[in-house]
Amino acid sequence: EEQRRLQIRHAKVEKILKYSGLMTPRDKDFITRYQLSQIVTEDPYNEDFYFQVYKIIQRGGITSESNKGLIARAYLEHSGHRLGGRYKRTDIALQRMQSQVEKAVTVAKERPSKLKDQQAAAGNSSQDNKQANTVLGKISSTLNSKNPRRQLQIPRQQPSDPDALKDVTDSLTNVDLASPGSSSTGSSAAAVASKQRRRSSYAFNNGNGATNLNKSGGKKFILELIETVYEEILDLEANLRNGQQTDSTAMWEALHIDDSSYDVNPFISMLSFDKGIKIMPRIFNFLDKQQKLKILQxxxxxxxxxxxxxxxxxxxxxxxxLTQLKKVDLFQMIILKIIVSFLSNNSNFIEIMGLLLQLIRNNNVSFLTTSKIGLNLITILISRAALIKQDSSRSNILSSPEISTWNEIYDKLFTSLESKIQLIFPPREYNDHIMRLQNDKFMDEAYIWQFLASLALSGKLNHQRIIIDEVRDEIFATINEAETLQKKEKELSVLPQRSQELDTELKSIIYNKEKLYQDLNLFLNVMGLVYRDGEISELK
Structure with a gap:
């Protein structure tokens, strides 16, 4: 009996080994993306392996056995950025957001050197005046009793134009931004009531969202809306394939974007279901810019x-x-990708300011920052605005009222977060619970440091000092965690006997340590600081 079992097992192993290596991890990754492309991609033909091969054959007339290598090479060139291919068109929302933050930080790194160049050009011969502005105040370059190493001179905040916010807010009428001071008495009262209702209802006793569904017509009504939207999308896609004219009016009405008869808009409740989230990329294919902007609003x-x-x-x-965590990941993969894509390619500075202003006026911002999704959405807005502002500073595209309005909006955002910034870090018990569920030994908090970097980048020196003061404990906790990993790395490195499991653990420790330093320095670099060689010093 034992011998028979061994023979069966041996036969299975031989069967597996027969095809072992036929598909590389690259091939498997590509096929997986192809299978998912109909759900999440906005460019299905680019993701379709069979279409790409067909196009290559039709274009080059490849039929002979000797030319099949050209197909293989073309396949590798269309394998996407995760596979190292040439056409890096695969897009991940969080990666794009992170690249925006890193690009903004890179520009911020140049500030100290530019400041020194300006001081040198000014020809200040006196050593007393050789100072550089940082988050710690003015740092003197001399070192004696008369001029200590660090001199704190907090600059006075210049009073902003009180009419600037109103001027630019009035110009936001083309994006349907509700301004409390510009509407009639009735609509203003309704807006205030709506604002109070939204602000007071953020902390639900029922965490499964049943309260929201009841406030938007009930679960059955929302599910019927989703089915209606799917039917409209299928009709539109069929018309598109047949070369017929498409009219998305019925689909737009089915979304109930302009429906104000419910306490919670039905479209918002549609996003409570996976099916409602997955249909969003296909919906956006049939909308114009103003309709997309309305959805984001x-x-x-x-x-x-x-x-x-x-x-x-x-x-x-x-x-x-674990199911709820997968739902969060699904939202990040689809909805955040749509938002990042729209803000990067189709929106201007005024529209981004309008979205951020709506977020501040109609939501409890401090609560949103305790949510990973909420924090990512705020990061997307302020990092995109910071990039536009930096680009415009070179070409003087933005007007003075627009810049003044941005400062007003940022001050509103910062005021709603002040004294609560440290709450964006989840408690240890929460992180431990998630790591147990996902069987991980490391909690990635890069999204938090990206938010802090964006917040500090858009602020002034006094804002940066407040941020530093509020997250000081978290900075040192991150440094201590990285140093603990470094000690563990040294202990494992000197062990005489090495196994594959030990090497894997060592690589994981090194990666996590470097990730902690990288995330921390992303934040510190914005303020001209860097953690290096066991201490925080000025960025050279």
Missing amino acids: KIFNELSHLQIIILSSYKTTPKPT
Whole structure:
């Protein structure tokens, strides 16, 4: 009996080994992306392996056996950025957001050197005046009793134009931005009531979102809306394939974007279901810019009512399930990708300011920052605005009222976060719970440091000092965690006997240590600082 079992096992192993190596990890990754392309991609033909091969054959007339290598090479060239291919068109929303933050930080790194060049050009011969502005104040380059190493001179904040916010807010009428001071008495009262309703309803006793569904017509009504939207999308896609004219009016009406008869907009409740999230890229294919902007306005306007915000906040969902975490990942992969793509390619500075202003006015910002999704959305807005502002500083595209308005909006955002910034870091118990669920030994908090970097980048010196003061404990906790990993790395490196499991653990420790330093320095670099060789020093 034992021998028979061994023979069966041996036969299975031989069968597996027969095809072992036929597909590389690159091939498997590509096929997986192809299978998912119909769900998440906005460019299905680029992702379709069979279409690419067909196009190559038709274009080059490849039929002989000797020319099949050209197909293989073309396949590798279309394998996407994760596979090292030439056409790097695969897009991940969080990666694009991170690249925006890193690009903005790179520009900020140049500030200290530019400041020194300006001081040198000014010809200040006196050593007393050789100073550089940093988050710690003015740092003197001399070192004696009369001029100590660090001299704190906090600059006075210049009073902003009180009419600047109103001037530019009035110009936001083309993006349907509700301004409390510009509407009639009735609509203004309704806007205030709506604002109070949204602000007061962020902390739900029922974490599964049932309260929201009841406020938007009930679960059955929302599911019927999703089915209606799917039917309209299928009709539009069929017309598109047949070369017929497409009219998205019925689909737009089915979304109920302009429906104000419910406490919670039905479209917001549609995003409580996976099916409602997955259909969004296909919906956006049939919308014009103004319709896309309206959808984004609705999302940011009622952000606190999104079920995904409730699920991803450690305050309302202190012990999320694995299913809930997968739902958060799905939202990040699809909805955040859509938002990042629109803001990067189709929106201007005024529209971004309008979205951020709606978020601040109609939501509890401090609660949103306890949510991973909420924090990522705020990061997307302020990092994109910072990039536009930096680009315009070279070409003088932005007007003085626009810059003044941005400063006003940023001050509103910062005021709503002041004294609560440290709350963006989840408690240890929450992180431990997630690591146990996902079987991980390391909690990636890069999204938090990206938010802090964007917030500091858009602020002035006094804002940066407040941020540093509030997250000081978290900075040192991150440094201590990295140093603990470094000690563990040294202990494992000197062990005489090495196994594959030990090497894997060592590589993981090294990666996590470098990741902690990288995330921390992303934040510190914005303020002209860097953690290096065991201490925080000025960025050279």
